[in-house]
Amino acid sequence: MARTRAADFEDKQRAILSSAADVLAEQGMDKASMAQIARAAGVSKALLYHYYPGKDALIFDIIRTHLSELDMALEQVDASDCAPRERLRILVGAVLECYRDADNYHKVQLNGTPTLPPEQKDEIHAIERRVVRRFSVLLAELRPDLPAETLMPVTMSLFGMLNWVYMWFRDGGAVTREDYAQIATALVLDGLDGVPALRSGSVTR
Numbered sequence: 105m106a107r108t109r110a111a112d113f114e115d116k117q118r119a120i121l122s123s124a125a126d127v128l129a130e131q132g133m134d135k136a137s138m139a140q141i142a143r144a145a146g147v148s149k150a151l152l153y154h155y156y157p158g159k160d161a162l163i164f165d166i167i168r169t170h171l172s173e174l175d176m177a178l179e180q181v182d183a184s185d186c187a188p189r190e191r192l193r194i195l196v197g198a199v200l201e202c203y204r205d206a207d208n209y210h211k212v213q214l215n216g217t218p219t220l221p222p223e224q225k226d227e228i229h230a231i232e233r234r235v236v237r238r239f240s241v242l243l244a245e246l247r248p249d250l251p252a253e254t255l256m257p258v259t260m261s262l263f264g265m266l267n268w269v270y271m272w273f274r275d276g277g278a279v280t281r282e283d284y285a286q287i288a289t290a291l292v293l294d295g296l297d298g299v300p301a302l303r304s305g306s307v308t309r
Contacts, residue, residue, distance in 0.1 A: 116147075116155070117155055118169075119145060120141070120145045120147065120152065120155055120156070120162075121162070121165060121166050121169060122208075123141060123144040123145035123146075124136075124141045124144075124145070124162045124166060125166050125208040125209045125211075125212050126144060126208050127140050127141045127144050128141075128162075128163065128166070128208070128211075128212050128216065129207070129208035129211040129212055130208075132215070133159075133163065133212075133215055133216050133219050136159065137159070138152060138153070138158070138159055141159075141162065160219070160220070160221075163212060163216040163219065163220065164220055164224045164228075166209055166212045166213075166216070167209075167212060167213045167216055167217055167220075167228055168227065168228065168231070169209070170206060170209040170210065170212075170213055171213065171228065171231040171232060171235070172231060173202060174199065174202045174235060175231055175234055175235055177198050177201070177202050178195055178198050178199070178235060178238055180198075181194055181195065181197075181198045182194070182195060182238065188242060188245050188246045189246065189289070189293065191242060192239075192242055192243070192246065192289050192293070193285050193286060193289040194285075195238065195239065195242070196262070196266065196285045196288050196289050197281065197282060197285035199266050200266065200269065200281040200284060200285055201281060203266070203269060203270060204275070204281065207270040210267070210270055211270070214267070236259060236260070236263065239259050239262060239263070240255055240256065240259040243255060243258060243259055243262075243292075246293065258292065261292065262288065262292045265288050265291070265292075266288065269284070286300055287299055287300070
């Protein structure tokens with residue numbers, strides 16, 4: 105007879121993923137062990153293996169969860185009836201909000217994706233492509249004169265700014281996530297001359 109899931113299965117699974125992301129980000133993909141992850145999650149190794157058969161499965165689910173939540177968040181806030189520039193700012197803001205408290209998930213994505221087997225890489229890359237395409241289509245609308253060979257570097261340059269925010273951004277500082285959404289949008293569309301000035305913790309045009 106199949107074993108039924110506990111009512112709190114998904115909550116426990118998410119707690120395990122969060123603890124695993126912390127350990128993997130700190131120790132690295134190679135050095136982190138299932139025993140360390142179990143201790144960090146406050147569960148037995150037997151229970152951890154009930155959820156995940158091994159470290160590779162954990163790495164994959166951390167990355168898939170992180171990217172799927174980003175993809176869904178973008179879909180929820182994307183407003184096709186907005187002016188394109190405002191729509192871009194909203195999408196950039198959604199990315200930054202998804203990255204809140206998710207630094208270790210993001211580190212696992214950056215460092216763990218190359219360790220995945222081909223079929224899992226394909227699934228991760230498919231989600232990444234959906235996310236990137238949402239931005240590239242919008243940027244093409246804003247700059248229809250850009251050829252395809254230029255559009256993709258511009259799109260990926262925007263993601264370069266967003267994906268490395270965790271290295272320097274601190275909540276509670278002079279620049280909020282909303283501020284940085286405006287700054288990043290202005291940088292990619294207008295260059296340095298278009299970046300708004302900071303006044304008392306918020307950007308102003």
